[in-house]
Amino acid sequence: MVFGQVVIGPPGSGKTTYCNGMSQFLSLIGRKVAIVNLDPANDALPYECAVNIDELIKLEDVMVDPALGPNGGLMYCMEYLEKNIDWLESKLKPLVKDHYILFDFPGQVELFFVHDSSKKFLMKLIKSLDLRLTVVQLIDCHLCTNPGNYVSALLLSLSTMIHMELPHVNVLSKIDLIGSYGKLDFNLDFYTDVQDLSYLQHHLNQDPRSAKYRKLTSELCSVIEDYGLVNFTTLDIQDKESVNDLVKIIDKTNGYIFSGIDASVVEYSKIAIGKRDVSLTIVFTVAAVQEKYMTDEEPKTQ
């Protein structure tokens, strides 16, 4: 069994920085990490990657022949990779013996809730290489500052979860910046827990531009609530504790903590099983994050 993460999220949400930071953290606690860059538009990589899609296909080439734009080009690259999945499989085979794999994907979100190629080739790899993967979807916490954007982020997360059919963790990234965006309408746990979206309605109603879509937004919120699948954890990639908390959650979702993997004693004590239950960890973390990054906020009522 081989464990790893599929790192996705809209452009600029922090995927490449995440892969870099996460691999450094995991290496520090004793895991051998291999990063697989599947974003053909990633030209200046901050990390050393074990496999790079660039060796198979280049975005600039498909933008010349068959003359596609950047979005169409990325779709083409993913389809090309799906057709040539043997290439990736052969590159991964020597790594899966003892590595933890991080897949860095492109930021085109339609690749993960409309387009089929990424899902299909991941499923093939999961079967052929016995992978245990968790999708880590990064969402820039800036989207919490506007109720309409937040609802879009929720819909994106839900559609991706349903489409990908893999263990999934949604992350509000760059949480260290949350205090710089001004006052949020609610406490941070409102955005992470996604419990009662009816409170958003009032704030959506304040904006005359959204008046026309009031009923639609309300129905969409009901769909999100009825599924009851979406919630978020938070991440500041430069903060060791923050990455540590996220690793605990991911390890539980992809089964790393339940496996008989030869984790070192140090790693086991640091990461695998903490005293707190993971759900409690999330509650403590959100409260701590609110205190750390939103200190000058007055407490709010929902």
Ligand SMILES: Nc1nc2c(ncn2[C@@H]2O[C@H](COP(=O)(O)OP(=O)(O)OP(=O)(O)O)[C@@H](O)[C@H]2O)c(=O)[nH]1
């Ligand atoms: N403050 C802060 N900045 C971050 C964090 N994570 C990423 N960033 C910054 O966000 C910007 C975008 O990060 P990237 O890692 O390039 O994002 P990406 O999702 O890979 O972007 P694309 O490749 O365009 O899809 C960079 O300037 C990062 O330094 C974080 O946790 N905190």
